[in-house]
Amino acid sequence: MTASKRKRTAYLFVGPFLALFTVFFLFPLGYELRLSLFRNVMGVNSFAGLSNYRLAFHDAAFWHGMARVGLFGLLQLITVQGLGLVFALLLDGPWIKAKSVFRLIYLLPYAVPGVIAALMWGFLLAPGLDPMLKLLGSVTGGVAPNLLASGFLLYVIVAIVTWEWAGYNMTLYYAGLTALPLEIYEAARLDGCTEFQLALRIKVPMLQTMVGLTVLLSIIGALQLFTEPYILSGITPVSPTYTPNLYAYNMGFNYGNFNYAATLSFILAMITLAATGGFLWLRSQRGRFRAS
């Protein structure tokens, strides 16, 4: 077969993906950028230059939302990745019986759609519905605390997301630990390494690619937070600008301003790309530093 014929065959394989990717990713990406440079006044589109971006830059609600998902991302890193890692290390150590029971239970929330998880927790915590808060109320003497009040809401969402993903991460980490060669452990033990040192000095570093991958997914997930606050807004008042994604959604679909909504989305995309790209770059730098 000639080289040019091979190339044609290659496009036969890659073509369907490239076509779909162009129509449903590249084109919308360009379209979003274009939308963000226009303004719609009384149904007439006119070029607006960077004025939407100037507006967004001074839009305090947008940056509050951004700071909120940033904080959310950090907390989630501690609870989802941190707890996942702790659970995996505990299960991998010599202490625990009935490991498979714990592993099964911890992964169960993975079968629950995010919408349903948010609904259940919303139900459990909503004042007025509150089966759980009644319990709390009887402890504190009458008045149940409102955990969905605006000051607490973010932590409730962290708890929901932790419930959804900690077990999944534990499962991945545990599988990673199981794939490590035993010889390393033997050698470490012969050198008098305790279980704790073993976990910290050997198991955690060996898991770092896997942890890195889940952290990356976690950053992306945190910045696009939408489903949980959206669902909870049916149960408790949630600001329409609570997260950048929620803000863009409301701006586009409730206020009909697609141009400004596209601007907010595009900024969010660039910030996410900077965060994830920066994370990957940092990791590669560290790898290079170690190697040299």
Add this chain to the structure above:
Amino acid sequence: MTVTTALQRQQHRSAVGRRGNLAKTVLYTIVLIVGALYFLFPLVWLTVSTTKTSPELFNSSIFSVHGQLWRNFRALFAYQGGIYWRWYLNSILYAGVTASLSTLVSALAGFGLSNYRFGLKRLTQGMILVALLVPGSVLSIPLFLVIRDMDLLNTYPGVILPFIGSAFGVYFMRIYSASAFPQEFLDAGRIDGASDVRIFFQLALPMLLPGLVTLFLLAFVGTWNNFFFALLVLSSRQLYPVTLGLANWAANIANPSAVAPPPYMLLLTGALCSIFPLLILFPWLRRYITAGGLTGGIQL
């Protein structure tokens, strides 16, 4: 990486078992039990709640089991001409079709990228990486407009088409194909006179099967849980997936000025039922998704 067998690990465990002392065993077991209660609590509450009537839900203690389960199921079946089951079938359709097609497209492209050189190869791989690093939902506004201009708003293809060309799927299959179907196999097939397309379908696909199953399951779960885009594209209740339908019922749950009280029991029974399909897939999810995590994690 050497993978040790389960038996070896077991022997190893019992050999080191002596090292774990009792106090630690008790402490760590308690920690894990607390974790287990956290993960189980909402699910147990949900299951118990579906055995109650709406007044019982608010006036009985949380974990008292009542006898209304069957009644709630029947009510869910009958409500608004069985709309819930329509949603259920929609969800299965969306998840099944999206997962099948995106797995096929990803396998084709992954195979192509790992076995051929062509002009757009580097560019394609670069774009895939960028797409991986950006959440899909940031494109939902232009994507909505594209779907609208294609006249696909409020149709089945409108929810399915945008998710078939998956950057993650191609990225995953490229890595998987490179390890499970080395280039030499393609060369050998060519020497035997088979066309590349035939080699792909008859030789490569069977060898890529575990990867295909992983990808199918990931896409199935992803679509089953998808909510955001369906919310934008679908306006007719007949086309809703389960997630969107339930969110719709829940929208006014705590609104005291709502005309009728929200259908609490339908909502909770519906929520419980929406978990079943993924629970049925659970044994496969466990096996294949950890395998998928390992493959993806090694490369990135």
